[in-house]
Amino acid sequence: MRDVAQRAGVALVTVSRVVNGIGTVREETADRVNAAISEIGYQRNEIARSLRPGQNSMTIGLLLGDLTNPFYASLAKAAVEVAAHAGYAVLLSTADEDPKVERRAVGELIGRRVAGLIIVPDQGDHAFLQEVNGHDQVPIVFVDRPATGAEADVVLVDNEGGGRMATQHLIDHGHRRIAILVAPSYYTTGRRLRGYRKALRQSGIEADEALVVTLRRGTTEEATAATHALLTSPHPPTAIFSTTGFLTEGVLRASQQLHARIAVVGFDDFKLADMLPTPVTVVTSDIEELGRRAARLLIDRINGEDSPFHRTVLPSRLIARGTGETAAR
Template sequence: MAEAFAGDDAYPGPEGRAGAVPTMRDVAERAGVGLATVSRVVNELGSVRPATAERVRTAIVELGFQRNEVARALRPGQHSRTIGLLLGDLTNPFYATLAKAAVAVANAARFAVVLSTVDEDPEVEQQAIRELVGRRVAGLVIVPDQGDYRFLLEETGRRPLPVVFVDRPSAGAPGDSVVLDNEAGGRMATAHLLGHGHRRVAVLVAPSYYTTGRRLRGYRRAMRDADVPVDERLVVTLRQGTPEDAEAATRSLLALAEPPTAVFCTTGFLAEGAIRAVGAASRSVALVGFDDFPLADLLPVPLTVVATDPERMAETATELLLARIDGSAATSTRLVLPVRLVERGSGEIRPPAG
């Protein structure tokens, strides 16, 4: 869910002054009580006679007044009941799953979530963070871009703001982080292909300053552990991580005089493109993807993947943030979540005989 904010103690309502929004003063006037009484009812502080409290609640409903959590956060010793969530393109199933799980945990704790999608744009991300900090959110969950986060220290220097980074660690700012064991996943995928007899194993690398770089590191480590030289022509770093780019790159690989017999794709989008290219070429090529995607298990040759758990990642990050908001004083935490290989058929294809 996304939360809208209005001015001092007010939200738009069905009634109220022409063109204005109802305030606590409007509620007080409607109920025939003082501002202090309205405040006690709104903030559930008690010490208000039941009949008076009922008049205040009736006025609140009639005017459409809602408490402004931002104003409450400005009071000493209080914070808002809202957290900010910043992540990439929601058309990516990975980010969509993160968002859904984070919102569920926050809502269960009676926190609202302001969601911003920044689509891997550092400038957009900085602006979104500044706006959220200005709204006095209680904390932030961020899937960071490759930008420098020292600006976050300047934005939050006057008041501590809990921050948890997800999927990638931060650069230049302290905070907790929840990440995947990307290197282990890359090593796992490559070792699996090597174990099925492949020696010419290609890797498609999506642009990323952290995740796919660690997966490539795992690929190189597995090749080194198996004493198999890396042919750098088979290591393809794409300018964009789209299925179309991956399809074109795979076609080029298959056109080599000595083409690969297996391909490790460092994201689900890249696996989609590689599948198309291999299918169009009518070639028997082993494939392993990183991250699952819908219908991957229903393909003619179901896709073997390094499976992750974005739902668990988001839940862990949001729970960690809520603990910080509640006053947890533990030192910064870096949690690394495991990944696992799911064998379905495409990664188990053996290289051609001879």
């Protein structure tokens, strides 16, 4: 706490007021103190004070991405069920690809003396975990993607294999001009793009970079606009592979607006995909199993499992429903 006070240029009592939420502190001063806390990696072990000597925490921290994404909702549901069965409560937090928010959230969860952490890591460097977790040594399991600069158990989906599967399916139906919409290039969509390129290469098809569209934010609206531009271009694609469920929604919306006959394969299943006039072909995996595996691994580590870190990769599978089987013109 003394280091925080020195860095923020305030008295110890001011840091105490900010940390404990008591007294009155000017907003500008509180911001300086909180910034210093984030930079130093200080955590207030508020739950530690409530635990009796020898008593262990029965709480797990779960740090996810955008909770409006059904992927994370399914993952969280499964992890919470496994944790509850083992007698653990779950503290849920979200960072949504923001390194600063992620670092602060990790610090706060460790400060609350969680027994372990399940983290969907962002694209940044996670060497900071050595600093913020150096004293407590809380077990960590990464899920959906590995983390740069940190070693721990990780549970993944075969994104590259799924991307190759989706693209090969379109090739097998006669398509050669296959576009791909890529959400901001974090680990998962980057691997899906790699699978797309591998399928083209193995089939002797030269990739047309004009058909590789990397979006800035990965929203449905962006995907709608990008698909509209592709389909109204002088040399439009005959098929599109969309790398997330949000992007698939945009592709379908644009193709309907243009009354375009286009083959579509999306990555990640979504509600009512099989109920649309032309059911949507998707590559998917068992997201709930992803959450279950991560939670079981973490609980094993909490219970003293000290074997080398595991890298678990769950398979992807293709569900052919209709949009991916449209033949090339």
